[in-house]
Amino acid sequence: LGLAGVAIVAVALGFLVSMSALLLEEMSFRLYPRWGQAARLAIAAARFNELVTRKLLEGALAALAAHGVAVEDVDVVWVPGAFELPLVARRLAGSRTYDAVICLGCVIRGETVHFEHVAGQAAAGIREAGQTTGVPVTFGVLTTETLGQALDRAGGKHGNKGWDAATAAIEMSSLLEQLPKEAEP
Numbered sequence: 001l002g003l004a005g006v007a008i009v010a011v012a013l014g015f016l017v018s019m020s021a022l023l024l025e026e027m028s029f030r031l032y033p034r035w036g037q038a039a040r041l042a043i044a045a046a047r048f049n050e051l052v053t054r055k056l057l058e059g060a061l062a063a064l065a066a067h068g069v070a071v072e073d074v075d076v077v078w079v080p081g082a083f084e085l086p087l088v089a090r091r092l093a094g095s096r097t098y099d100a101v102i103c104l105g106c107v108i109r110g111e112t113v114h115f116e117h118v119a120g121q122a123a124a125g126i127r128e129a130g131q132t133t134g135v136p137v138t139f140g141v142l143t144t145e146t147l148g149q150a151l152d153r154a155g156g157k158h159g160n161k162g163w164d165a166a167t168a169a170i171e172m173s174s175l176l177e178q179l180p181k182e183a184e185p
């Protein structure tokens with residue numbers, strides 16, 4: 001290699017190193033360092049459409065177990081319907097007992113004329129529970145036209161929304177822990 005060759009190799013190496021550093025920095029937010037045995041989780045599940053929500057719960061617990069969470073330590077709280085999820089999610093998140101709260105429910109349009117109210121209020125209230133407490137509260141509430149569509153998303157051909165809500169809780173808790181804390185007003 002001539003001098004020019006050495007210079008080109010050095011520049012290329014430098015580029016590779018800085019790119020991988022960038023990549024690592026981005027990826028570090030995707031690691032779950034504190035997760036596993038020490039994680040404290042609560043799940044609020046709606047009994048309405050229990051055939052579906054039990055499958056969502058199974059999916060959520062399986063996801064937590066896959067990430068090393070001791071599922072016997074996960075607190076599961078049942079509420080009558082999706083409309084009741086926000087209040088209980090707010091209580092659980094506000095207790096400072098949990099690293100994250102997972103909400104599970106199933107609202108089926110065909111079964112109710114007040115679908116929009118139940119589904120909309122559940123979504124808005126669950127978002128608010130997370131925002132007001134600063135504790136991740138995730139949305140594992142199915143809103144579908146039919147029971148078949150719900151079952152497809154509760155361990156059927158479209159996956160399991162309970163699993164997704166649990167992994168979102170893990171990611172969000174880990175992410176918030178690593179981000180700078182909010183300054184005092």
Ligand code: INI
Nearest residue numbers: 046048080081082083106107108111112
């Ligand atoms: N709750 C649900 O979780 N899913 C539904 O599909 C549903 N429907 O069809 O009405 C439902 N209604 C009950 C509601 O969540 C409350 O429990 C009830 O209104 C009492 O406040």
